Amino acid sequence: MKINFTLNGQWTEVEAPADTPLLTLLRDFLGLTGTKMGCGIGECGACSVLLDGRLVNSCLVLAAQADGRSVVTIEGVCQPDGSPSDLQQAFIQYGAVQCGFCTPGMVLAGEALLANNPQPSRYEIREAIAGNLCRCTGYQQIVDAIEVTAKNRQEGKSHA
Amino acid sequence: MEKFSYIRAGSVNEAVHLLNEPGLKNRVLAGSTDILLILRHDPHYCDRLVDVSLLPELHAIEEQNERVFIGAAASFSEVIESPLIASTAAVLTQACRSVGAVQIRNMGTLGGNVINAAACADSLPALICLDAAAHILTPQGDMILPVSDLVVKPNRTILPQGGLLVSISYPIPPKGSRSAFLKLGRRNAMAISRLTVAALGRQNPQGRIIEARFVTGSATPRIERLAAVEAILLDQNPAAELFAAAAQKTVEEMIRLSGYRWSSEFKIPALTAMTERVLGQVFKMGEAV
Numbered sequence: 001m002k003i004n005f006t007l008n009g010q011w012t013e014v015e016a017p018a019d020t021p022l023l024t025l026l027r028d029f030l031g032l033t034g035t036k037m038g039c040g041i042g043e044c045g046a047c048s049v050l051l052d053g054r055l056v057n058s059c060l061v062l063a064a065q066a067d068g069r070s071v072v073t074i075e076g077v078c079q080p081d082g083s084p085s086d087l088q089q090a091f092i093q094y095g096a097v098q099c100g101f102c103t104p105g106m107v108l109a110g111e112a113l114l115a116n117n118p119q120p121s122r123y124e125i126r127e128a129i130a131g132n133l134c135r136c137t138g139y140q141q142i143v144d145a146i147e148v149t150a151k152n153r154q155e156g157k158s159h160a
Numbered sequence: 161m162e163k164f165s166y167i168r169a170g171s172v173n174e175a176v177h178l179l180n181e182p183g184l185k186n187r188v189l190a191g192s193t194d195i196l197l198i199l200r201h202d203p204h205y206c207d208r209l210v211d212v213s214l215l216p217e218l219h220a221i222e223e224q225n226e227r228v229f230i231g232a233a234a235s236f237s238e239v240i241e242s243p244l245i246a247s248t249a250a251v252l253t254q255a256c257r258s259v260g261a262v263q264i265r266n267m268g269t270l271g272g273n274v275i276n277a278a279a280c281a282d283s284l285p286a287l288i289c290l291d292a293a294a295h296i297l298t299p300q301g302d303m304i305l306p307v308s309d310l311v312v313k314p315n316r317t318i319l320p321q322g323g324l325l326v327s328i329s330y331p332i333p334p335k336g337s338r339s340a341f342l343k344l345g346r347r348n349a350m351a352i353s354r355l356t357v358a359a360l361g362r363q364n365p366q367g368r369i370i371e372a373r374f375v376t377g378s379a380t381p382r383i384e385r386l387a388a389v390e391a392i393l394l395d396q397n398p399a400a401e402l403f404a405a406a407a408q409k410t411v412e413e414m415i416r417l418s419g420y421r422w423s424s425e426f427k428i429p430a431l432t433a434m435t436e437r438v439l440g441q442v443f444k445m446g447e448a449v
Contacts (some may be wrong), residue, residue: 018166053268064166131261
């Protein structure tokens with residue numbers, strides 16, 4: 001079936017079988033491999049994307065469900081010149097990236113949180129990334145990176 | 161070769177029509193978080209998914225005639241964000257907040273949670289505590305059922321073949337009511353409920369309990385209000401001993417209804433503590449209400 005949707009701001013048309021998960025459409029049909037396939041059952045959050053601005057597991061959404069809607073993947077999170085966003089820069093600076101497999105999902109979970117709650121507490125940050133597993137960092141650095149980005153944005157510094 | 165096809169319904173009536181088209185095994189697609197997992201294990205579960213998730217009328221959350229109506233495709237996040245639900249049914253807000261993680265809450269729907277009817281469904285004890293009703297559309301017309309009658313046992317409802325759950329409604333509890341929900345899982349996020357408790361009640365100006373509703377989840381085969389526990393609380397003044405007696409009865413009811421199981425040794429002290437705690441959140445001691 002034909003699927004038309006806005007992908008990272010670009011109107012996109014793609015032909016895919018009706019039973020194709022959104023994750024497969026992104027990775028295998030469109031070559032956007034930043035979104036990762038982890039558990040495949042909605043528990044690890046590596047496949048997180050924004051669907052109409054809401055964080056979802058793309059392994060548990062059909063591509064067909066995205067028809068007519070807006071999807072943002074990690075490839076859509078950067079400054080206009082392609083350099084890392086302030087949140088991505090904070091992940092680097094605070095050591096929040098080790099193996100990197102969870103990072104795209106973590107960054108999107110952070111962006112989804114900050115869009116709704118510009119001044120989250122550390123508890124709220126933990127809650128917002130509770131659906132994203134990281135086996136390397138122990139999470140502290142990730143929480144730090146999101147927290148400092150929130151502070152900087154509040155102070156008007158380096159908003160992507 | 162596609163294992164199943166997909167069609168997006170343009171209205172509730174069209175959805176029911178599509179669900180009843182002969183020659184096809186149709187299933188409703190709402191939040192997709194459960195059904196896609198089922199389809200991965202059993203590709204013959206259905207021939208076609210009828211997507212109702214984007215119908216605006218299935219997302220409405222509104223008050224009508226002293227009842228709150230929640231569209232069946234409202235996501236857990238939409239329920240959590242509703243000021244109307246927060247102000248009339250904290251028990252439901254808290255139950256939906258305890259579901260999965262944000263990704264699941266953004267997709268998963270209240271209607272899906274009811275119809276999927278998992279033994280551990282977080283919204284069910286809250287809805288049954290609220291005396292909620294299910295509004296169903298079938299080719300033969302509308303029907304209304306108490307949620308406690310619709311869900312007969314784990315993973316089993318009496319939703320008629322080809323019927324669509326359209327909304328869930330609950331009567332707004334009288335002024336001065338308080339409600340609360342507690343969940344025990346193995347970790348905070350994404351945990352499947354091991355036990356849940358939901359309570360709702362009201363005290364008179366002297367502090368006496370004049371209404372008590374109490375429901376447990378993941379403890380009994382059928383989720384229902386525990387009348388024997390409610391009877392202990394009714395017409396009493398809140399006190400630690402009263403809550404302990406109610407917790408004792410709750411445990412007795414769990415064992416009477418479920419039998420003594422391998423998990424009982426763990427569940428008995430846990431359920432006791434959770435019952436006492438949730439009652440302490442709903443009924444205030446020495447407080448004129």
